[in-house]
């Protein structure tokens with residue numbers, strides 16, 4: 467039988483939206499459904515990779531854990547709530563990964579303080595708390611820095627949701643992001659208020675490390691995952 471394109475490859479994929487706690491019952495979140503990240507994890511697994519999926523909040527039922535068998539590779543699922551938990555979960559597994567895909571929507575900010583008990587309203591009807599935010603780490607950037615410091619050859623992939631503006635093409639924003647993050651591939655999603663997040667179809671251009679468009683896919687998130695899997699397999703082939 468023909469070997470699968472990613473046989474023997476270990477993949478680490480993040481999915482979903484982080485939730486940044488305010489108190490024991492409240493958080494700041496985002497509208498990421500986790501569909502794209504889970505689709506990527508499944509596509510990599512189907513292509514023969516052992517997969518570690520780190521899921522933040524997702525709006526779908528996560529795929530089942532699967533032990534490696536003679537006919538199929540391993541699929542493991544781990545949970546992370548906040549950006550800091552996601553960072554830990556990724557950092558713990560980064561060294562063993564041949565490919566890392568950061569599909570998760572990581573909150574850029576988190577509340578500076580997390581209240582130990584539920585924040586209460588006071589008797590004064592005009593009184594409301596002010597929430598101070600602090601920056602979260604850029605997890606993708608940190609993973610690239612670790613890779614470059616250790617001389618690792620792993621492939622690192624980012625996602626970007628870009629709307630563009632009146633004068634700027636979304637792909638130009640994508641190219642600037644690619645350079646800042648230092649990843650090998652960047653999947654640029656064109657988003658608007660009702661586009662992409664939580665939806666079943668999407669338009670993605672995969673940018674290569676030099677900023678040139680590697681391929682464009684318009685279709686389901688599974689179609690995007692399949693195209694990205696091919697792009698990853700080609701990069702890994704070149705490095706082998």
Ligand code: C5P
Pocket residue numbers: 549568569570571572573574602603604605606607623624625626627643
């Ligand atoms: O910086 P921006 O959010 O536009 O970039 C998106 C990419 O960076 C995604 O791959 C996302 O998973 C990753 N990211 C991250 N840590 C952050 C913010 C985004 O890893 N704090």
